[in-house]
Amino acid sequence: MTLQGPDREAVPEQANRLGIDGIEFIEYATSRPQALGQVLEAMGFRPVARHRSREIVLYRQGAMNLVVNAHPDDARVSATVDGQPVISGVAFRVQDALKAHTRCMALGAWDVPSHAKAMELHIPAIRGPGGSRFYFVDRWKEFSIYDIDFVTIPTVDPAPPALAGMRYFGVVQYIGADRSADWIAYFERMFDFGLIPGDKRFGILPKGTLMHSPCNSFLWQLIEPDPLMDDGETLECLQRLGLGVPDVNAAVGELKSRGVEFVESARLHPEDRGALTRTVLGAVSFELVHQVE
Amino acid sequence: MLDGFGMDTITLAGPLEAKLAAMADAGFRQVMLSARDIVGNPGGISAAVAAVQDSGLRPTGFQVLRDFEGLSGHLHDYKVDIARSMLEMCAALASKVLLACSSTSRHASDDLDVIAADLRKLAMMAVPLGIKVAYEGLSWGRTVNEFTTSWDVVCRADCPNLGIGLDSFHIFAAKTPLDSIEDLDAERIFLVQLSDFMWHDTPSFEERMATARTFRVFPGEGVHSEQLADMVLRLHKIGYRGDYSYEVFNDDYQQLPMSVVAERARRSTLWLSEDVLHRSPPLPAWVAQH
Numbered sequence: 001m002t003l004q005g006p007d008r009e010a011v012p013e014q015a016n017r018l019g020i021d022g023i024e025f026i027e028y029a030t031s032r033p034q035a036l037g038q039v040l041e042a043m044g045f046r047p048v049a050r051h052r053s054r055e056i057v058l059y060r061q062g063a064m065n066l067v068v069n070a071h072p073d074d075a076r077v078s079a080t081v082d083g084q085p086v087i088s089g090v091a092f093r094v095q096d097a098l099k100a101h102t103r104c105m106a107l108g109a110w111d112v113p114s115h116a117k118a119m120e121l122h123i124p125a126i127r128g129p130g131g132s133r134f135y136f137v138d139r140w141k142e143f144s145i146y147d148i149d150f151v152t153i154p155t156v157d158p159a160p161p162a163l164a165g166m167r168y169f170g171v172v173q174y175i176g177a178d179r180s181a182d183w184i185a186y187f188e189r190m191f192d193f194g195l196i197p198g199d200k201r202f203g204i205l206p207k208g209t210l211m212h213s214p215c216n217s218f219l220w221q222l223i224e225p226d227p228l229m230d231d232g233e234t235l236e237c238l239q240r241l242g243l244g245v246p247d248v249n250a251a252v253g254e255l256k257s258r259g260v261e262f263v264e265s266a267r268l269h270p271e272d273r274g275a276l277t278r279t280v281l282g283a284v285s286f287e288l289v290h291q292v293e
Numbered sequence: 294m295l296d297g298f299g300m301d302t303i304t305l306a307g308p309l310e311a312k313l314a315a316m317a318d319a320g321f322r323q324v325m326l327s328a329r330d331i332v333g334n335p336g337g338i339s340a341a342v343a344a345v346q347d348s349g350l351r352p353t354g355f356q357v358l359r360d361f362e363g364l365s366g367h368l369h370d371y372k373v374d375i376a377r378s379m380l381e382m383c384a385a386l387a388s389k390v391l392l393a394c395s396s397t398s399r400h401a402s403d404d405l406d407v408i409a410a411d412l413r414k415l416a417m418m419a420v421p422l423g424i425k426v427a428y429e430g431l432s433w434g435r436t437v438n439e440f441t442t443s444w445d446v447v448c449r450a451d452c453p454n455l456g457i458g459l460d461s462f463h464i465f466a467a468k469t470p471l472d473s474i475e476d477l478d479a480e481r482i483f484l485v486q487l488s489d490f491m492w493h494d495t496p497s498f499e500e501r502m503a504t505a506r507t508f509r510v511f512p513g514e515g516v517h518s519e520q521l522a523d524m525v526l527r528l529h530k531i532g533y534r535g536d537y538s539y540e541v542f543n544d545d546y547q548q549l550p551m552s553v554v555a556e557r558a559r560r561s562t563l564w565l566s567e568d569v570l571h572r573s574p575p576l577p578a579w580v581a582q583h
Contacts, residue, residue, distance in 0.1 A: 108417030
């Protein structure tokens, strides 16, 4: 399965030196975990486990894991933006986490010190844009990392099905003016992401530069500030998640019935190709994108 | 009229706040910051960062990372650590450019591809911090001592946030032909430092070092004024519209009142912008509004 559908031609495979194989989890940091939890539950995520030593809750639906980190040290990054939740980390599934981390460090990445307590997993990480982190996880086939660091919440289904077939489609990263070339070079070198030609677009927000993961299972979108908007220095951050769905209209209907609101303006509104949820809590929105099964 | 030109903190003697005030009083709007001036600030780094912010001067860049490239093993790891600290200071100062000078170390490799790989790593380190790295060839650099070679290395490294820094002193000291400026891509020149000196020949590395560190003068004050004007015009011709900064190390200027030295820098700027570049005066404010 690729984003482009089954290959019809024998095209040589691109390099994937970290053995990236999808997104293991997304992390939000917030000083208001309950408020964010409500938003996530409306989107179909269910709380399934709590971290043993830190104030972190694991949400899940289908193949998507999402952790809400309200540990004071980590949530500080959220407090600096008026308590708005921020996407504070993306964990990549890789062939070998230590090798991946070592390779990235040799290429010039910034290390993130681990806070693992006794018997907890040390998940190697490097710094991403803004205060975010990129984690490397290699234990996802034989057993789950969450079994070690998290305690299951009693009575809940540990594997709730995905609402409307949702799955991780991509991450939108806001970048500074004239910074596209820098970040493209960074993602090409660090993670073997590949540039997607400018005429190939997904969803309903056709801005910025698109890159694809070497495993072709998720996209990365870089968006510079609008040159016509004189908003001075814009901070760089991981801005929102893209969620792939087989049927956008069905997903929009189902989410609306759960209280999720969508942007519905003349220019931007739900279409067959995609839809954008209204921003809540000052910063949280999700982009639905039509994705062939 | 001084837009696009700035002084270096290294030229003036005294506390950082007074240096910044002297530059602003002379009409400058930007400043090239030296790590020494930031770290040596009596109030500490955070006070230095606040002083730069309060001065209203835009950082032209932050200097200087030395002897970074070409090392191996523990020397390489040590320099990577140093570079990380320099990058963090550079980011704290909201400076968009870190100046890195070519290595003088006997322990460094002279393989241009090895040098390029190290600079590529430095550039990757700088990406998340939003910093560009300007690589400058010192005229006494062991392997890279002319801008033609630093440009070669930058091309080999092929990173959008890695470019070259030019310094007129090193170009004149090494007698690099200015024709080679035509081979440069103006977009990848991240900084141009200007200064002159008082004699025609500096054949040995020792003479270059001694002159460079104690007896540079502002553009228009030395014996290479024609070449300096030629260099600036050639840069203009290939499309360079970035910053110029005066990298003037001068023992005399270190014992003169800051206002006197800043006035010399101002005179130098007027010579460059009016007599050399023939810059148009800025349009009146009402034009910009429409």
